[in-house]
Amino acid sequence: MGSLALKIRPFHPQDQSAARQLILEGLGGHFGYIDETMNPDLDDIWQHYVAAGSAFVVAQVGGLLVGTGALIREGENGRLVRMSVRQSHQRQGIGRKLVQHLIQKAHEQGYKRLLVETNHDWFDAIGLYESCGFREYDRDAESVYLELTIVNCQLSIVN
Numbered sequence: 001m002g003s004l005a006l007k008i009r010p011f012h013p014q015d016q017s018a019a020r021q022l023i024l025e026g027l028g029g030h031f032g033y034i035d036e037t038m039n040p041d042l043d044d045i046w047q048h049y050v051a052a053g054s055a056f057v058v059a060q061v062g063g064l065l066v067g068t069g070a071l072i073r074e075g076e077n078g079r080l081v082r083m084s085v086r087q088s089h090q091r092q093g094i095g096r097k098l099v100q101h102l103i104q105k106a107h108e109q110g111y112k113r114l115l116v117e118t119n120h121d122w123f124d125a126i127g128l129y130e131s132c133g134f135r136e137y138d139r140d141a142e143s144v145y146l147e148l149t150i151v152n153c154q155l156s157i158v159n
Helices: 013-031 039-048 094-108 123-131
Strands: 006-010 057-061 064-074 078-084 115-118 136-139 143-149
Touching: 006 094, 013 039, 013 064, 013 078, 039 057, 039 078, 057 094, 064 094, 078 094, 094 115, 094 123, 115 123, 123 136, 123 143
Parallel strands: 078 115
Antiparallel strands: 006 057, 057 064, 064 078, 115 143, 136 143
């Protein structure tokens, strides 16, 4: 990341285009194609996430948006969604900082568990979540389901 510091902040409406593009490029890079109809929530991130009461954050280096992540409520639990890091900025700890930031938010909001789902062959993502304390609790032909118990988790997060 050089001399520019990473900043994680709440999503603003002016981030819409860059955040949408970053997430879709990440999906396209993994799957080899992008099916725009599978991602209607990205057409209006503010309305779908922020106005609905979810936390949606962006990671920024200088003026460049390099990562995204959201925390949505599911009953007593939270779920991480739309976790993405720009390919040119991967393997620099940005994904870990985003996950840690959202774990802290989940703790502050009183969630009992934090859930995340990713594709069974997205090994870097699985490894990231496991290194942040998540444990696999289910798997099917397409996905791996991981959870983190918030109530007992140690929050030694450095921002």
